Amino acid sequence: EKGGYDYFMLKEIAEQPKAVADTLLGRIDASGSLSLDELRIPDAELREAEKVVIVACGTAFHAGLIAKYAIEHWTRIPCEVELASEFRYRDPILDARTLVVAISQSGETMDTLMALRHAREQGAKVLAICNTNGSTIPRESDAVLYTHAGPEVAVASTKAFLTQLVACYLVALYLGQVRGTKWGDEIHAVVRELARSAEKVEQVLETMEPVRALARSLADKNTVLFLGRHVGYPVALEGALKLKELAYMHAEGFAAGELKHGPIALIEEDLPVVVVVPSPRGRSVLHDKIVSNIQEIRARGARTIVIAEEGDESVAPYADHLIRIPATPTLLQPLVATVPLQVFACELATARGNEVDQPRNLAKSVTVE
Numbered sequence: 001e002k003g004g005y006d007y008f009m010l011k012e013i014a015e016q017p018k019a020v021a022d023t024l025l026g027r028i029d030a031s032g033s034l035s036l037d038e039l040r041i042p043d044a045e046l047r048e049a050e051k052v053v054i055v056a057c058g059t060a061f062h063a064g065l066i067a068k069y070a071i072e073h074w075t076r077i078p079c080e081v082e083l084a085s086e087f088r089y090r091d092p093i094l095d096a097r098t099l100v101v102a103i104s105q106s107g108e109t110m111d112t113l114m115a116l117r118h119a120r121e122q123g124a125k126v127l128a129i130c131n132t133n134g135s136t137i138p139r140e141s142d143a144v145l146y147t148h149a150g151p152e153v154a155v156a157s158t159k160a161f162l163t164q165l166v167a168c169y170l171v172a173l174y175l176g177q178v179r180g181t182k183w184g185d186e187i188h189a190v191v192r193e194l195a196r197s198a199e200k201v202e203q204v205l206e207t208m209e210p211v212r213a214l215a216r217s218l219a220d221k222n223t224v225l226f227l228g229r230h231v232g233y234p235v236a237l238e239g240a241l242k243l244k245e246l247a248y249m250h251a252e253g254f255a256a257g258e259l260k261h262g263p264i265a266l267i268e269e270d271l272p273v274v275v276v277v278p279s280p281r282g283r284s285v286l287h288d289k290i291v292s293n294i295q296e297i298r299a300r301g302a303r304t305i306v307i308a309e310e311g312d313e314s315v316a317p318y319a320d321h322l323i324r325i326p327a328t329p330t331l332l333q334p335l336v337a338t339v340p341l342q343v344f345a346c347e348l349a350t351a352r353g354n355e356v357d358q359p360r361n362l363a364k365s366v367t368v369e
């Protein structure tokens with residue numbers, strides 16, 4: 001049932017192009033407009049939403065952090081993202097004009113369920129993004145957009161994460177569409193690129209052998225740091241989470257702009273630091289700033305592992321290891337940038353002799369608060 005792979009996680013990483021394609025299927029038509037008929041929240045209500053609040057845990061929370069960039073940029077609706085376990089204890093401000101989005105692979109995570117119950121009690125509308133048909137979270141929500149990753153068996157979430165991103169992009173674009181956000185060239189390009197994203201994930205998967213070799217060479221390290229900016233920041237958090245849960249290593253993700261406010265003190269000789277570099281096209285200011293960060297940490301001895309777009313030559317002189325990903329619009333970059341980090345964590349865990357599909361102390365679905 002592992003389809004020839006040693007672990008479910010490897011199988012699920014490999015299934016990502018299909019999972020992404022299946023989640024897009026039938027949701028974007030030939031003219032590039034979105035149809036999410038399954039959403040039971042009427043367009044009129046979506047037009048009136050004044051705020052979006054995303055609640056989720058773990059990897060799904062990281063998908064939510066990325067969604068915030070897309071929702072605010074494409075729709076100009078304010079969006080907050082909160083850990084589901086913190087949400088209701090804070091007495092959040094919610095009303096009928098708040099759209100709450102609960103993201104959950106299993107649909108059974110108790111923290112997320114309690115957060116959505118609280119939101120509905122306050123009169124908010126709840127949209128679930130979920131991978132498990134008929135599970136509790138979609139049953140208790142006003143609407144659901146299913147991800148079509150298929151069953152995810154490995155405890156560490158991989159293909160479900162990429163499909164959560166796709167679903168978040170679809171929701172963001174759909175909100176823009178029903179609210180009449182100006183459908184400029186940028187959004188047309190994004191829709192076109194989204195339709196090609198499965199192909200790009202496939203391309204990344206074909207070039208992972210050097211990432212595996214690199215991971216094996218780091219098996220006796222104690223710490224790995226991850227840096228990113230903009231949507232690359234949640235990708236860094238996700239890379240660190242995967243490494244913690246699978247390799248049992250100290251791993252931390254930082255916003256690269258925060259380095260100088262403290263974390264740069266951690267940099268020492270031969271410390272592996274993974275840096276997710278934004279596209280040099282688009283928000284090029286961020287790109288140039290992160291290239292300076294790479295120079296700064298390398299000057300202090302860090303071993304730099306750089307994930308950068310094909311054709312971005314500016315990073316090459318400062319990269320001890322360079323991992324290439326296909327050119328992608330900035331907001332969609334997490335779909336391709338996360339994949340090498342999953343492979344990296346999986347291979348490091350194997351090299352350390354860990355049980356990849358069943359990391360210690362963890363359960364696939366966390367049904368206690």
Ligand code: F6R
Nearest residue numbers: 058059060104105106109156157
């Ligand atoms: C990490 C991981 C967890 C889950 C989290 C939420 O690889 O799998 O962090 O993402 O427990 O689970 P769901 O999405 O089922 O609500």
